[in-house]
Amino acid sequence: MIVVTGASGRLGRLVIDQLLARGTDPDSIIAVIRNPAREVRLQGRNLRIRHADYTDPDSLRTAFAGADRILLISSNAGRGRIAHHRNVVDAARNAEVDLLVYTSMLRADDSGIGLAIDHRETETAIAHSQVPSVILRNGWYLENYTENLATDLATGMHLGSAGDGRVAAAARIDYAAAAAAVLTDDGHAGNTYELAADFGFTMSELAETVTRVSGKPLIYTDLPSGEHVKALVDAGIPEAAAELYADWDAGISRGDLDVAGPKLRELIGRAPTSLSQAVTATLN
Numbered sequence: 001m002i003v004v005t006g007a008s009g010r011l012g013r014l015v016i017d018q019l020l021a022r023g024t025d026p027d028s029i030i031a032v033i034r035n036p037a038r039e040v041r042l043q044g045r046n047l048r049i050r051h052a053d054y055t056d057p058d059s060l061r062t063a064f065a066g067a068d069r070i071l072l073i074s075s076n077a078g079r080g081r082i083a084h085h086r087n088v089v090d091a092a093r094n095a096e097v098d099l100l101v102y103t104s105m106l107r108a109d110d111s112g113i114g115l116a117i118d119h120r121e122t123e124t125a126i127a128h129s130q131v132p133s134v135i136l137r138n139g140w141y142l143e144n145y146t147e148n149l150a151t152d153l154a155t156g157m158h159l160g161s162a163g164d165g166r167v168a169a170a171a172r173i174d175y176a177a178a179a180a181a182v183l184t185d186d187g188h189a190g191n192t193y194e195l196a197a198d199f200g201f202t203m204s205e206l207a208e209t210v211t212r213v214s215g216k217p218l219i220y221t222d223l224p225s226g227e228h229v230k231a232l233v234d235a236g237i238p239e240a241a242a243e244l245y246a247d248w249d250a251g252i253s254r255g256d257l258d259v260a261g262p263k264l265r266e267l268i269g270r271a272p273t274s275l276s277q278a279v280t281a282t283l284n
């Protein structure tokens with residue numbers, strides 16, 4: 001049995017579809033979701049569905065009964081993530097699974113981005129648990145950029161504080177395909193994989209690509225970090241979120257989210273989605 005947590009989420013659903021595309025029997029997939037109302041998102045796939053909350057250890061133990069392999073998709077909670085993930089690790093150990101796969105963050109061990117702290121702590125908890133594991137250090141999603149293209153194009157400006165730093169973002173579908181490969185193939189236990197696109201792009205290159213594909217001008221405006229936060233707050237984004245975005249851009253400017261090697265390509269057996277492909281798919 002393969003358990004996928006966060007199965008109602010965007011990455012989780014894609015992982016399940018990739019497992020099915022690899023020929024995994026739907027009856028051997030347990031989709032763990034928090035909110036029963038979101039079962040509808042998995043309709044038509046004939047999976048086993050169980051309910052559990054990362055904050056509720058008993059619910060996790062019940063959901064993991066009979067599991068052989070578990071994919072822990074990191075929580076999207078702003079606070080308490082380390083405790084939530086520890087609950088999942090404890091439940092995985094209790095279930096005596098063969099493999100626990102965790103979606104961490106690129107260069108979680110030495111990244112200066114604040115979000116990396118939770119991932120580092122979770123990786124440590126997994127190591128201490130002694131459950132056989134694979135750490136998937138996922139890079140940024142291309143969707144972080146393509147989701148906002150309409151707003152960018154309406155203003156003709158993409159604001160940021162990433163300087164000339166490169167981000168080797170790949171699409172969620174690429175990371176999902178990598179997770180499905182690790183969950184179904186043997187020989188991955190004990191590894192930590194840094195997963196990112198083959199090529200990083202700067203924010204200026206993002207703007208150039210959008211301009212070329214859309215035929216409408218988009219300019220990247222680089223701001224000092226404090227001014228970036230202020231511009232986001234002025235645009236209606238809560239201050240905590242604005243600071244988070246500026247922290248990510250500071251990381252990009254340092255190279256914390258740049259190319260990390262060919263592992264993503266190797267795992268999925270094809271080139272990861274390029275920026276140009278993602279922008280074209282979004283705008284057409």
Ligand SMILES: NC(=O)c1ccc[n+]([C@@H]2O[C@H](COP(=O)([O-])OP(=O)(O)OC[C@H]3O[C@@H](n4cnc5c(N)ncnc54)[C@H](OP(=O)(O)O)[C@@H]3O)[C@@H](O)[C@H]2O)c1
Nearest residue numbers: 006008009010011012034035053054074075076139140141
């Ligand atoms: N690499 C990147 O660029 C990037 C960007 C954004 C996020 N992330 C990380 O990658 C993860 C997966 O991305 P995504 O796009 O699939 O995010 P998503 O669509 O927001 O999905 C997150 C999933 O986590 C579940 N979840 C959250 N808290 C939970 C809890 N207490 N108990 C059980 N399930 C819980 C959510 O359940 P509900 O449906 O009930 O909310 C949802 O299914 C995110 O959670 C975040 O940690 C990475």
